[in-house]
Amino acid sequence: MRRERRHGSKGRAQMNLPALAVALLILTMVTGLSVGIADRALIGADRNPTTRRAAVATSERLVSADSPLTVRSNVVNATTLDGFNASRLTAWFPVVGERDVRIRLGETVVAKRGSPTGGVTIRRIVLVENRSAVTLTPPLSTSDPQFTLPRRTPNATLAVHPPDGTTVSVVRANGRVVLRNASGIDGRFHVPLSRFETTRFSFEADGRLPTGSVNVTYYPAKTRKAVLAVTVDA
Template identity: 45%
Template sequence: MTVPSRRCDNSTRAQTSLPALGIALVLLTVVTGLGVAMADTAIAGADRAPDERRVAAAIADQLVAGDGPLAARSNVLNQSRVDDFDQSALEENAPPASEYAVSVKLADEEIARSGTVQGGTRISRLIVVEAREPRTLTPDLTTTDAVTLPRRSARATVTIDPPTGTSVWTVRANDRVVLHNRSGLDGSYEVSLVPYETTELRFQRAGRLESGNVTVEYDAPRSTKETLVVTVDA
């Protein structure tokens, strides 16, 4: 009677173990599948990231280059060009933007975008944004012959209205003669300046000049440091 009892117990244990084994196999299959899927995702992400970084860096470098669509000079952006920048300009000046989703932000504000950017790789560049504000000087030339303009002024409009008995025949910008008429200068004249130096306009004259006989209009630069961020999502 003892032997049949052992066989019955063994049979019962075997039957009880079968469902547990099945569950274990199912769990193993699920875990393996998840592991393979995660590995595939990681590999795909690893393959995509270098390409995103390369494209983002190339676009960022193009936008801040001295001959780029936004630049006044290398790493200095012209505010007017920034204001006019859009998706068409982005795709025209950065052809990869036609194939990738690209976002361009300046000071945390998006200025151009192509496609839908949900993640991707970001490249930042520290730059200066330069805007220009029109200003007018009415120098008092009763005791001096010169007026000084700030650096980065590229041009000026000089208006000369001399009183009777006074003649102005030459205007110099530092060492350069920018206006000359031996018979006398009278009217408004466009003058080109060297933007990388402070400019002293000196008036060669005979007679007295009062305040208001000469006015100088120029664009004064205003610069701010900002961050340009290019995001590429492949």
């Protein structure tokens, strides 16, 4: 009985040899196919390394803090972007050289030179900033005329028209003198401000400065996310 079991085990082992050989053959074929695909991918990636470097460098400079298109790093100025074109692309970002280039924001092509049909595309998530004018007539206390803007803004336009018998001599923004005239401040004035803090205006006057004596136009920002795609074709 023991001898029969040994013969049975040997027979089964011999029967499994062809199956093992087939499995090894399949594994070898799959491994070879995978290596071949990986090799082709690496060859494709390295085929145009100069083009890829140009695409990466252009995308980085487009969204850098000192780019003509940004208000700060990775925040694109929508107004400046509206005026962007092929000639400015070449002048502002000479790294593209003589290659065909396309700059796309979302689904909109904002600048294009040549006819890029392939090449390398680098995508970056950015914020697009829009600023629109908002005008308000702030309520003023006759004894201590001052008001705070609801939103941050890099500048504002003040329209100061005090009533007869009142002279406004100084206007401050967050304690900093932005307008001064001992003879009287009366008219429209463009005032640069800090975009990093909310602004509080205060007025020095020798009489009443009721509500309606001052109007202000400021430019709050609205931002949205978008994908900026830079395509460079050799």
